[in-house]
Amino acid sequence: MITRTRLAAGACALLAALTAGTAFPAGAAAGEPTGEDAPKVDLVLDVSGSMRTRDIDGGTRMAAAKQAFNEVLDATPEEVQLGIRTLGADYPGDDRKTGCKDTAQLYPVGPLDRTEAKTAVATLSPTGWTPIGPALLKAADDLDGGDGSKRIVLISDGEDTCAPLDPCEVAREIAAKGIGVTIDTLGLVPSTKLRRQLSCIAEATGGTYTSVEHTDELTDKVNQLVDRAADPVVTPVATEGADACAKAPTLESGLYTDREEFGQQRWYRVDVEPGQELRASVSVGADRAVNPSHGVLLRAVTANGREIVRGEAAGNGRTDVLSTGLRYPKAESDDSDEGNAAAEAVCLQVTNSFSPASGVQTTPGLPLELTVDVVDGPSDSDDVASFGLGRGWWLLGLLVLVGFLAGLLWGWLSRWRFAVWRTN
Amino acid sequence: MRCTRLLGAAVMLLALAAAPAAADSSPSASPSGGAAGGASGDSDAPTVAGTSFRTATEIDQGQRATASGSAGDYLYWSFPADAGQRPTVQATVKLPETHAAETWRIDVYDGLRRRQACQWGAETRTAQADAPSLELACVLRTVRAWSEPWANDPLPGTYYVRLTAVNLPASGLGAPVSAEVQVDSKDMGGAAAVDGSLAEPLVPGIAVTSGQDDGEGDGDSEDGERNAVLSAIEPEDGWSSGWWSDRWVWTGIGAVLAALAGIGGYALTRGTGRPRRVPPGA
Numbered sequence: 001m002i003t004r005t006r007l008a009a010g011a012c013a014l015l016a017a018l019t020a021g022t023a024f025p026a027g028a029a030a031g032e033p034t035g036e037d038a039p040k041v042d043l044v045l046d047v048s049g050s051m052r053t054r055d056i057d058g059g060t061r062m063a064a065a066k067q068a069f070n071e072v073l074d075a076t077p078e079e080v081q082l083g084i085r086t087l088g089a090d091y092p093g094d095d096r097k098t099g100c101k102d103t104a105q106l107y108p109v110g111p112l113d114r115t116e117a118k119t120a121v122a123t124l125s126p127t128g129w130t131p132i133g134p135a136l137l138k139a140a141d142d143l144d145g146g147d148g149s150k151r152i153v154l155i156s157d158g159e160d161t162c163a164p165l166d167p168c169e170v171a172r173e174i175a176a177k178g179i180g181v182t183i184d185t186l187g188l189v190p191s192t193k194l195r196r197q198l199s200c201i202a203e204a205t206g207g208t209y210t211s212v213e214h215t216d217e218l219t220d221k222v223n224q225l226v227d228r229a230a231d232p233v234v235t236p237v238a239t240e241g242a243d244a245c246a247k248a249p250t251l252e253s254g255l256y257t258d259r260e261e262f263g264q265q266r267w268y269r270v271d272v273e274p275g276q277e278l279r280a281s282v283s284v285g286a287d288r289a290v291n292p293s294h295g296v297l298l299r300a301v302t303a304n305g306r307e308i309v310r311g312e313a314a315g316n317g318r319t320d321v322l323s324t325g326l327r328y329p330k331a332e333s334d335d336s337d338e339g340n341a342a343a344e345a346v347c348l349q350v351t352n353s354f355s356p357a358s359g360v361q362t363t364p365g366l367p368l369e370l371t372v373d374v375v376d377g378p379s380d381s382d383d384v385a386s387f388g389l390g391r392g393w394w395l396l397g398l399l400v401l402v403g404f405l406a407g408l409l410w411g412w413l414s415r416w417r418f419a420v421w422r423t424n
Numbered sequence: 425m426r427c428t429r430l431l432g433a434a435v436m437l438l439a440l441a442a443a444p445a446a447a448d449s450s451p452s453a454s455p456s457g458g459a460a461g462g463a464s465g466d467s468d469a470p471t472v473a474g475t476s477f478r479t480a481t482e483i484d485q486g487q488r489a490t491a492s493g494s495a496g497d498y499l500y501w502s503f504p505a506d507a508g509q510r511p512t513v514q515a516t517v518k519l520p521e522t523h524a525a526e527t528w529r530i531d532v533y534d535g536l537r538r539r540q541a542c543q544w545g546a547e548t549r550t551a552q553a554d555a556p557s558l559e560l561a562c563v564l565r566t567v568r569a570w571s572e573p574w575a576n577d578p579l580p581g582t583y584y585v586r587l588t589a590v591n592l593p594a595s596g597l598g599a600p601v602s603a604e605v606q607v608d609s610k611d612m613g614g615a616a617a618v619d620g621s622l623a624e625p626l627v628p629g630i631a632v633t634s635g636q637d638d639g640e641g642d643g644d645s646e647d648g649e650r651n652a653v654l655s656a657i658e659p660e661d662g663w664s665s666g667w668w669s670d671r672w673v674w675t676g677i678g679a680v681l682a683a684l685a686g687i688g689g690y691a692l693t694r695g696t697g698r699p700r701r702v703p704p705g706a
Contacts, residue, residue, distance in 0.1 A: 234478060255629065279536060313538070318590050371628050371629065374631050375623055376624065379623070386618060386667075387667075403683060404689040408690070
């Protein structure tokens with residue numbers, strides 16, 4: 001059974017490769033499955049002095065974190081490459097400059113040796129400062145390379161003590177690098193300031209923030225996040241839209257990411273042959289604090305500037321993304337003339353009407369995700385009912401009435417003909 | 425004599441006419457089968473939710489998916505809906521023991537990530553302080569087989585459900601919550617039939633994956649686990665080809681009735697047997 005599935009999968013992959021090779025020579029890479037690269041997770045643990053506080057299930061925060069890590073290391077799926085990074089683990093002194101550089105790789109991201117990793121975790125003792133920003137930057141470097149999904153799990157009990165480097169902006173920069181890192185944060189203390197900072201970091205990369213008060217909650221959540229990293233996802237292809245249609249990059253079917261600043265417009269081009277249908281959808285993410293009312297507009301425009309169809313979305317209040325999409329079936333060309341069957345370059349324009357809340361940085365731009373599918377066109381509707389069929393009691397009544405009248409008429413006709421025949 | 429025959433014909437007509445009504449109530453697809461299976465077949469129901477369109481957890485209709493998360497998370501699921509179905513999304517959120525008043529909401533998006541309106545149902549609801557749970561529902565419009573590109577009609581394909589708190593006090597952020605989501609659908613039959621169909625259902629990424637689907641046949645659900653695709657969703661018995669609707673039954677029975685009525689009408693004018701005035705030798 002397994003061999004058969006494998007065979008089928010192999011044959012399918014071959015076929016897919018062939019199809020992709022012939023149909024989409026340039027864009028085959030776009031949004032193609034990238035399951036071969038191992039997912040990577042970097043656990044970033046705060047080992048600052050405050051982790052000594054005894055307020056989680058009667059033990060210290062550090063003890064809770066260690067216990068959780070041990071259980072997580074046991075449960076980590078084989079295919080996940082796991083690393084551990086600490087912050088504030090080594091420098092106990094008062095010098096802020098040194099303290100704010102204090103982040104170290106406890107266990108490198110790679111195939112996991114559970115015993116070794118556990119031994120490394122056991123050596124930790126709460127020591128220094130809380131340099132979240134620098135630790136995140138380093139963690140992003142740890143994860144660099146490969147096409148698998150990448151996730152940073154940050155566990156902290158105190159807000160960053162190393163201003164002016166705002167960890168929230170650091171997170172946004174990491175996301176803007178386009179290496180596809182998601183940062184999930186776990187707060188060990190229910191303080192408003194910590195909550196605001198950690199949720200801001202999570203929001204900036206599309207991650208989640210969880211407030212943790214018990215050891216088992218911590219274990220469950222970290223396990224859940226590691227498992228989530230193991231789920232295969234399509235890695236989008238980074239692209240850069242132009243500010244005018246003429247200069248826009250040409251896209252094939254696939255999944256793309258880009259960045260779009262507030263009030264900016266992005267243009268892309270897609271070639272659509274007659275008889276094909278273009279499907280495009282776009283999501284613009286709000287990765288920072290934005291004003292409540294916002295909108296996204298996606299327009300399909302001909303090369304001459306005529307709008308074909310548009311998709312629009314508007315919303316107010318809290319949101320992660322605002323998305324919309326459109327379909328454009330290009331009619332079969334009527335002439336059999338070869339020259340007229342050429343593909344049409346359709347320009348896609350993406351604009352947003354997000355506005356930044358006061359005091360929020362406007363660069364880098366908002367994350368933009370674009371999916372493009374070019375498929376066969378639909379078979380058109382020429383009647384409201386399917387195949388010209390009808391339904392309902394009125395239809396039956398009408399058919400019976402007409403049939404009855406036709407029968408009567410036929411009967412009378414034949415009687416009349418019989419009468420004529422008899423008189424003759 | 426003539427009278428009884430007519431009566432007999434009328435009874436037969438009535439019996440035939442009742443058939444389309446029966447065809448109406450027996451769904452041609454089997455969404456109700458999925459709903460029935462929901463109660464028993466939950467062992468493989470997903471227990472996690474995605475956090476974006478890209479990572480949305482795929483669920484089948486009738487499955488009761490659960491997920492745990494934190495207040496403030498955006499939880500995503502996706503499900504398939506085929507032409508002629510009218511999906512209903514129901515969600516239950518279990519809130520922590522102590523919390524301030526918070527508002528939750530479900531949004532449903534189609535395969536093009538266009539927001540789909542709810543006909544009715546509480547898509548937004550506010551839980552009072554310390555309320556243990558909250559129920560949300562959204563009844564979508566009937567999915568059509570075809571629509572004009574300028575219309576926002578629901579079309580067969582992937583649908584996304586997003587569940588989130590829209591109005592959350594700062595103190596509630598990050599608190600553990602759990603959610604349950606179930607999608608059922610009502611089969612609307614031929615009343616919703618349109619003439620025309622999409623070449624491919626509105627499944628994101630289908631232009632990239634359709635080459636694979638053609639080649640592998642039944643094995644796709646198994647080896648799909650390592651192959652990342654945007655959406656590998658499909659109804660249990662595949663996408664409907666779109667040629668069947670109960671309109672065939674209605675129209676066919678109409679034709680039979682019309683023929684019978686025609687015979688009846690003819691018989692009325694002709695009487696039975698040979699005309700009385702015709703001499704036997706004619």
